[in-house]
Amino acid sequence: MLPAEFYKENRRKLAEYMEDDSIYFVFSGEPKESTHDECYIFEPYRNFVYLTGQNCAHAMLLIVKKDGKVKETLYMHIPSERDQRWDNLIFDPEKIKAETGIDSIEDILNLENQLSRVLFDGRIQNAYMDMAHWKMSYPDSPDMRFAKKLQAAYPFMQVHNAYPFVCSLRTIKHPAEIEAHRKAVDITKEGVLNMMRNMKPGMTEYQIEAYYDFVLKYNGVKRPAFTTIAATGQNANHMHYVDNNTVTKDGDMILFDLGAQYNYYCADVSRTYPVNGKFTERQAQLYEVVLKGLKAAEEATKPGAVKDDLQKLSKQVMAEELVKIGKIEKPEEIDKYYMHGSGHNIGLDTHDVGDHGLILEPGLVFTLEPGLYFDDEEIGIRIEDTLVVTEDGCDVLSDSIPKEIADIEAVMKR
Ligand SMILES: [Mn+2]
Incomplete structure (x- = not known):
């Protein structure tokens, strides 16, 4: 949890954005079944996390702005005795109030009754939902069901999507968020060092990965930010290789x-x-080309720089270096070996929200x-x-995870 002040401030900005006489609602989400009666680890909807810090399923934040006054209510699933016994679900409204700064915590079963009383005079004709929508065939969600229900009951209701606005708030990080990123990177570093100290040829990629997983688990990380890629030889030339089952040579x-x-x-x-x-010698030569490309972009990273220009700079530097070592004749031939972009925003999502071409500002966290991917040499x-x-x-933030050749060899020296 970040400080309650952080979540309060995020909600304050959202309420300021809302038209007068309107409501905003966002659900935390529902657990998804994997097989039979097993569920995936529950992932709360990230804008819900951004506004409340809570990670419980079946909850909804409602903000009502009426006559210029703002009322926030957190509707939650109140655990039954069975929920408490079997799933250790604990409902502690005082704790939730302290964590969120929201005074009104209610049973989600009361939502419809209470909302009816807010909407009864017909003055509220605008509702904001909050919905990520990155493909048309989006799975049915509680937000979609609720928006449809609202429009069925109040056909005059205009439903807007506040998602882009909340995402614009999320783009620039608060110091407390940057600290959380720093902590995530520090755990990652410990995991990488553990692999460096233990890997040797003959191990499978997943055996090496296990040394990383151990450190995450040891530090209380239930799930990594995304599926780990551990790719040796030619596997490294497939950008999203995640099988991690090849024996290293x-x-x-x-x-x-x-x-x-x-x-x-x-x-x-x-x-x-x-x-x-x-x-x-050859690996070091090719490795230095990529490292120079990265360093050039990092040196150019400052407020006012255009993110896409950093990508172009990396590419240009690597192309020049490849010409120098005779791998290619003309810089544009680099496209044969370089086929992706050079970074993305990162935050509550690994590929975080926010404009990709944007101009850098203090507080933006990105990668x-x-x-370079050389099929002809089986090196990625x-x-x-x-x-x-x-x-x-x-x-x-990840500068001290070894990347200079001398530092790598010193850590891995046996
Ligand atoms: Mn990555």
């Missing part, structure tokens, strides 16, 4: 793309290391991740940092 490189999360704030880091702890290299834009440059 002496002389192979292994590419990791991974991140822990802390209070739902994500880390996203990539590193590429020689499995046996020592770069060959830079240049890579990606180096990715999580960084935050500061007043006069940037703070590379």
